[in-house]
Structure formats: C-alpha cells, structure tokens
Amino acid sequence: MSAADWITTPVDAGLLRGALDFERTARGVLPHRLPAWARKQFPDQNLAMMEAQPSGVRLAFRTRATAVELDVLPTKTAYQGGPARPDGVYDLIVDGRLAGRTSVPGGNLHTIDMATWSATTTPGTSGTARFAELPAGVKDIEIWLPQTEITEVIALRTDAPVEAAPDLGRRVWLHHGSSISHGSTAExxxxxxxxxxxxxxxxxxxxxxxxxxxxxxxxxxxxxRDTPADLISIKIGINLVNTDLMRLRAFGPAVHGFLDTIREGHPTTPLLVVSPVLCPVQEDTPGPLAPDFEGGKLSFRATGDPSDPGRLTLGIIRDELSRITTARAADDPNLHYLDGRSLYGEADFAELPLPDALHPDPAGLRRIGERFAELAFGAGGPFAEA
Structure with a gap:
C-alpha cells in the first residue's frame, strides 16, 4: 500500500477509552490513568510510572478499514538483575472479538534497581503496531494498549476513514486495585x-x-469521586501489607475516609469492597516484602515480625474490611463486601500457585476475572442488572 492510500486520524479524547486524562507531547499523545491535578500531588516515581502504563486504555473507533497501523513510542521496564521481560502486546478487538495481536520492539528502556528503587531510562526509537486483512464492511474496532508499557501514541493510520465508536449505552465500571488488578503478569x-x-x-x-x-x-x-461510573469496586489490602505502610490504628480511618470521598460523588452507586486474594507469604506475616532473584527468577518473601502488635497482615485486613463494610452498610445499602479468597483461594493456589509468591500467572488472572464476573455481575450479585 502506498503512502497516498493511508488516512491519518488525530488521536484525541474522542478515540481514547479507559483513560482519565491525556497529555499532548511533541510527537503525539500520552494517556494517563490519573488526572493532571492528581499527578501533581505525589512525588513517587513508581506511581508515576504505573499510572502512565495504560492498563485498560484502548483506542475505539468505527471504520470500513481493512488495514490499521498505530505508530507508538513504548517505554518498557526492566529490573536490574532480573530476567528480560517480553515485549508488551497490542490486542485488536473487532466487533467484540479478539481479531489480532502484535508487539512493538524497541522503545525506551526504564531500568529499576529494586534494592534502592533508583531508575535510569535509556532512550529508544518508535515503532508500529500493524493489523492487516481485517474483514470488509463497517465494524467497531478497539486497540488495547500494552498494560505494562507506557505508550506514547504518535499516529493512527487506516485505509478508510475513521469515526469515534458510538456510545452503546453500556454501564461504566470503575475499578481500583493493585498490580493484580493492573495485570502485571497478564499475557x-x-x-x-x-x-x-x-x-x-x-x-x-x-x-x-x-x-x-x-x-x-x-x-x-x-x-x-470525580469520574462518571455506574459501578465501582476497590480491591485493597495487599500493597498496604507488602509496603508496611501503616498500622492498624491508621488503617480503619483511612478506609472510612476513602469510602467517604467516593460517596461524595457517587452517593448511591453500587460500591464493592474486595479484600485480598490468597497470598500465603503474607497471610499471617507482616511486610515489608523483599525481592529475591535467587536462580535468576524473581520471587518475594515477607520480612515482618508477626509478634509486633498493630502490624497489618492479610488476615487482619480482611477482618477489618468485613467489619467496616458491614457497619457502614447499615446506612448504605449499596455498599457490599467480597472476600478476595472467593476469587482465588487455597484450592486455586494448589492448582495454580503464585510463580513469584505474590502474583497469579495468566491462567490465575483469567480465573479471578471469571469468578468476579460470576460473583459481582451474576444473579444476586451487587453489579447484577436490574
């Protein structure tokens, strides 16, 4: 196909879904999952990296095109001393079905020293995600960006005109969680x-x-609070334990404050609080977690003292979340609680163990998603359609 056959469409908010904000760069646009005002309120470079990794962010458009190209500059992450990570994946969805999958090699490389959490970034070159031989006719297309690579979108090219995908009236589900929700180990x-x-x-x-x-x-x-949503869930606990960030005295008021703030903008929206899935190394042992690269494979171990009063473990957090949501639900009938072990528990751990002692593998993540669909969206669940 010659250059004259391509149509370039500017990428803007009308084509992006799943992002709360986007930043215009010298080359194109950079999606963000936290708004600009929030990004000014934290100095933590790890969170800056994580919110810019576009988990759940996708381009959505309607077109007759049979060929699509997306120029991007990815920023990939490596951990010093750890094994090389595979290139991120771009998923092409056509009319709701997976129709293609590709990767873009190269890009910037962000290398992290997990002993000190210092990092260096080595500049790289942009590349192109290509999808060809798509079915003829009008179709709705989504290109899901790699969940663990910061992705600067430079250009969208197609061989037919593009328009923003129509609003199909589907409910919007807003979810907050840790790396398991982020999808750090998803395929x-x-x-x-x-x-x-x-x-x-x-x-x-x-x-x-x-x-x-x-x-x-x-x-x-x-x-x-400020993001439009029909359904909201928060999955909290594991990071509070493995960072050893707070003690029991601070945890309860912090949960209440978090829920109070969400309710300021969503007073009656179904709100589901999900406790941690099973993680044996932190069930009864506090953090912090320490990385271990023994044998060239990353794993984690808990280093806290279980006898130290007030330290948080997953068991303590589940008890507190259950207690808090039960008490609040007396005045808030749209607040619900789900024990994370119903998504991934002891039987699941025996069948699909955590490869690094902390994160489920791709099959484990799929199982969690299937279970959540059943328990939250299924008949009698808090997100079931009326």
Missing part, C-alpha cells in the same frame, strides 16, 4: 482480570489498578 491487555470480567459482562472498563500503589491515597479517592 495481554485483554487478559487482565478486570478486562476478562468486563468482556464477559459487557461493561465499559476504567481500570485504576496501579502496581504496588493501592495505598488508600486521598487523591485516588478524589479522582474516583
């Missing part, structure tokens, strides 16, 4: 457990899962 962006659940249940996903950063930050609660 592709539609393989994260929130994407699996959203696809099964026909809802529009806004994924605010931030690896290592589900920490009850007030600016996250305010961002959720």
């Amino acid at each position: 592709s962006p539609t393989g994260t457990w929130p994407a699996v659940a959203a696809g099964r249940c026909g809802v529009e996903l806004v994924n605010m899962g931030f690896g290592g950063n589900a920490l009850l930050d007030p600016f996250v609660a305010r961002a959720m």
Whole structure:
C-alpha cells in the first residue's frame, strides 16, 4: 500500500477509552490513568510510572478499514538483575472479538534497581503496531494498549476513514486495585482480570489498578469521586501489607475516609469492597516484602515480625474490611463486601500457585476475572442488572 492510500486520524479524547486524562507531547499523545491535578500531588516515581502504563486504555473507533497501523513510542521496564521481560502486546478487538495481536520492539528502556528503587531510562526509537486483512464492511474496532508499557501514541493510520465508536449505552465500571488488578503478569491487555470480567459482562472498563500503589491515597479517592461510573469496586489490602505502610490504628480511618470521598460523588452507586486474594507469604506475616532473584527468577518473601502488635497482615485486613463494610452498610445499602479468597483461594493456589509468591500467572488472572464476573455481575450479585 502506498503512502497516498493511508488516512491519518488525530488521536484525541474522542478515540481514547479507559483513560482519565491525556497529555499532548511533541510527537503525539500520552494517556494517563490519573488526572493532571492528581499527578501533581505525589512525588513517587513508581506511581508515576504505573499510572502512565495504560492498563485498560484502548483506542475505539468505527471504520470500513481493512488495514490499521498505530505508530507508538513504548517505554518498557526492566529490573536490574532480573530476567528480560517480553515485549508488551497490542490486542485488536473487532466487533467484540479478539481479531489480532502484535508487539512493538524497541522503545525506551526504564531500568529499576529494586534494592534502592533508583531508575535510569535509556532512550529508544518508535515503532508500529500493524493489523492487516481485517474483514470488509463497517465494524467497531478497539486497540488495547500494552498494560505494562507506557505508550506514547504518535499516529493512527487506516485505509478508510475513521469515526469515534458510538456510545452503546453500556454501564461504566470503575475499578481500583493493585498490580493484580493492573495485570502485571497478564499475557495481554485483554487478559487482565478486570478486562476478562468486563468482556464477559459487557461493561465499559476504567481500570485504576496501579502496581504496588493501592495505598488508600486521598487523591485516588478524589479522582474516583470525580469520574462518571455506574459501578465501582476497590480491591485493597495487599500493597498496604507488602509496603508496611501503616498500622492498624491508621488503617480503619483511612478506609472510612476513602469510602467517604467516593460517596461524595457517587452517593448511591453500587460500591464493592474486595479484600485480598490468597497470598500465603503474607497471610499471617507482616511486610515489608523483599525481592529475591535467587536462580535468576524473581520471587518475594515477607520480612515482618508477626509478634509486633498493630502490624497489618492479610488476615487482619480482611477482618477489618468485613467489619467496616458491614457497619457502614447499615446506612448504605449499596455498599457490599467480597472476600478476595472467593476469587482465588487455597484450592486455586494448589492448582495454580503464585510463580513469584505474590502474583497469579495468566491462567490465575483469567480465573479471578471469571469468578468476579460470576460473583459481582451474576444473579444476586451487587453489579447484577436490574
């Protein structure tokens, strides 16, 4: 195909879904999952990286095109001393079905030293995600961006005109969680457990899962308060334990404050609080977690003292979340609680163990998404359609 056959369409808010904000760059646009005002309120570079990784973010448009190209500049992450990570994946969805999958090699490389959490970035070159031989006729297309690669979108080219995908009237599901929700170990962006659940249940996903950063930050609660949503869930606990961020005395008031802030903008929206899935190394042992690269494979171990009063464990957090939501539900009938072990528990761990002692593998994430679809969206669930 010659250059004259391509149509270039500017990427703007009308084509982006799942992003709360986007930043115009010298080359194109950079999607963000936290708004600009919130990004000014944290100095943490790890959260800055995580919110810019576009988990759940996709381009959505309607077209007759049979060929699509997306020029991007990815920023990939590597951990010093750890094994090389595979290139991120771009998923092409045509009329609701997976129709293509590709990767873009190269790009910037962001290398993190997990001992000190210092990082360096080596500049790289842009590349192109290509999809060809698509079915003829008008169709709705989504290109899901890699969930673990910061992705600067430079240009969208097609061999037929593009218009923004129509609003199909689907409910919007806003979710906040940790790296498990972010999908750090998913095989592709539609393989994260929130994407699996959203696809099964026909809802529009806004994924605010931030690896290592589900920490009850007030600016996250305010961002959720201000984001239109028909359904809201928060999955909290694991990061509070593995960072050893707070003690029991601070945890309860922080949960209340987070929920109070969300309710300021969504007073009657179904709101589901989800406790951590099973993670044996932190069930009864506090953090912080320490990385271990023994044998060239990353794993984690808990280093806290279980006898130290007030330290948080997953067991303590589940008890507190159950207690808090039960008490609040007396005045808030649209508030619900789900024990995370119903999504991934002891039987699941025996069948699909955590490869690094912390994160489920791709099959485990799919199972969590399928279970959530059943328990939250199924008959009698808090997100079931009336």
